[in-house]
């Protein structure tokens with residue numbers, strides 16, 4: 106249980122309250138945890154002005170100086186990892202062990218980008234003219250704004266704020282209305298670590314979401330906008346950015362990840378990978394396997410083993426021991442999952458495990474395995490965002506690739522095989538930004554995370570993640586005799 110925590114927004118190094126507030130709920134119990142300021146466009150403009158005022162001094166520091174402050178922020182996060190994890194579970198619902206994993210994962214971006222910004226190298230380019238020399242330097246893009254989702258209340262923030270701040274930018278964050286308290290804890294730790302005022306700002310809102318989004322996207326002061334969330338909202342905000350000031354954008358959007366199980370796989374490894382990939386955070390991650398494609402000659406055996414493993418997953422509030430599946434984030438999510446599963450069953454799918462809400466509480470869905478799923482069903486074509494594994498049969502490599510690629514999305518793809526040549530072929534043929542072979546988990550701070558097609562633009566993590574917050578400036582040095 107989180108002990109004390111901040112409930113006001115954080116703008117220009119000050120805690121900002123408001124007469125207008127909105128409730129933050131515990132999704133496991135529906136109890137109100139806190140009332141948080143419901144801010145509007147003018148508060149967001151204040152935060153942008155603060156970030157603008159802080160930019161000259163922060164960007165003028167050397168990367169080494171910035172890294173020292175970021176190190177202190179990282180260490181404060183690690184020292185408070187248990188408190189962060191308790192809050193992630195309390196407002197976001199995920200099991201505590203997963204929340205602890207997120208606290209460490211979230212902090213790792215701050216450590217890694219602080220170090221990596223020291224290596225923001227430009228280059229010299231061999232000249233084409235004896236009287237000239239060419240080079241490039243890297244410079245921070247300027248004031249940034251970010252909007253993040255609830256499914257990783259901490260990591261989706263640090264994956265944007267850390268590269269921005271390490272690069273010398275300043276940032277204004279709008280966290281989701283479901284999980285603003287973890288964001289405010291990060292602000293509290295930033296203050297404690299000595300991140301200067303105005304460098305990291307958190308503007309909380311619920312009713313003001315649309316006006317704050319518009320303010321961020323249309324502000325001429327803001328030079329970069331980064332969004333993680335649904336494809337529909339990402340498209341809208343991306344259009345606003347381009348249509349107003351042509352600012353730089355990163356969009357980390359929805360997925361519809363396939364997980365392919367070939368007959369030549371290690372079956373136990375595939376079952377374990379499918380559980381890790383599909384049921385983490387009750388299926389509410391953008392890189393969760395949405396659908397599982399299984400080769401026909403092992404379909405029955407794999408289905409049986411997966412269903413047995415899924416039935417063993419314990420459902421309950423995330424702060425209780427041994428829980429594998431916590432609540433869904435809200436009733437809207439519950440209704441969507443219920444509807445998609447009922448539709449699939451009506452159309453001929455067979456539940457091998459689960460298939461219904463769970464009696465442990467209002468927002469819990471029993472982990473489910475559906476056999477006999479067809480390509481036309483919504484559980485195959487749309488992101489489920491719940492603990493439901495639809496199984497589809499395939500009979501050839503070509504058919505598997507065709508089903509996997511038959512979607513406008515392209516975030517993550519997984520497959521299990523022991524054939525090295527097949528591994529190369531499939532990795533190259535799947536139209537996804539990230540591929541994981543024989544492993545259900547793929548993200549960490551050193552690798553580039555992001556999608557192709559309608560899953561978004563840009564990358565977070567890795568050297569690519571830093572580039573998103575740097576401009577490349579070309580300098581021509583002429584007049585050589």
Ligand code: NAP
Nearest residue numbers: 253254280281282314315318334335338357358359360391
């Ligand atoms: P969402 O509705 O798009 O919300 C995400 C964020 O956008 C929230 O902070 C939300 O604020 C804000 N928002 C919503 N409408 C807005 C508007 N008109 N203007 C400005 N901001 C707006 O997404 P979600 O359903 O909560 O999150 C799940 C989605 O995120 C899934 O599709 C998932 O795949 C995707 N996701 C992608 C990644 C990735 O890296 N690619 C990672 C995690 C999640 P409020 O909370 O105030 O409404």
